[in-house]
Amino acid sequence: MESSRVLGLVVLAEEGINATVAGERGAVDVLKTYVEAHFGEVRFKDSVSEMCPFHRVSVDIRREIVASKNDGLPLPPGDDHHLSPSEWHAMLAGPNPKTVIDTRNRYETQLGMFEGAVDPDLKSFGDWGGYLDRAEIPRDQPVMIYCTGGIRCEKAIFELRSRGFEEVYQLRDGILGYLEQFPEGKYRGECFVFDDRVALDAHLNPTTKAGICPGCGLPATNKFDCAWCGSVCFCCDDCRPVWEGVCSKTCRDRIRRHGCPTA
Ligand SMILES: [Zn+2]
Ligand SMILES: [Zn+2]
Structure with missing residues (x-):
């Protein structure tokens, strides 16, 4: 490579x-x-x-592609629970009741989700099983789950099945596969990705609205110019009070030593 x-x-x-x-x-x-x-x-x-x-x-x-808290989790047999982007789109748009659940973490869902989807507010995917035990998910209607690229749902669906949910569907190829075909569809906001692009917009172009917070390393949408070097940066709400409007540790050290350049 x-x-x-x-x-x-x-x-x-x-x-x-x-x-x-x-x-x-x-x-x-x-x-x-x-x-x-x-x-x-x-x-x-x-x-x-x-x-x-x-x-x-x-x-x-790694032991698992997607870390779960369930040892020896087998993949569900068969392929019938996967929906293609167009099948998913049609089911979402259809009149029948369904529960749509986002299986991603909270730092991902805050950037965007499918219209009408439930956010389980997961800190990590390992919390998915615990969420299912707590949540009161209707059992008389289909459950539709999705993630970034479809990998996490391969495990998420098993945990649903093992709790007795029979009619469960997952979005094949995830949000990214859906956006390839339906950029103006039912997904709202942007999709977090695990590389320097941070997130992709509906047309799969790198975001200009989100970046990685220098404080916690998670995606953030508060955009500002670094008080020391002037570069565009992002900070999350939690880190904003302690991060002093700079883009990096280097700039924070400099501003502490030399004072604000514009002051
Ligand atoms: Zn932060
Ligand atoms: Zn800076």
């Missing part, structure tokens, strides 16, 4: 492979061909970015 200047994160586990990589189109195509030759058919999701959102190649070997 490195020699063809394709950078990104590859996660390997017994249950599968999940990778997000970036590079010039030709180089990415070569990698796709290589991956399919070795692992069979793979579902790729493409988006375009002017800058490379990764700085290196990382390969992580």
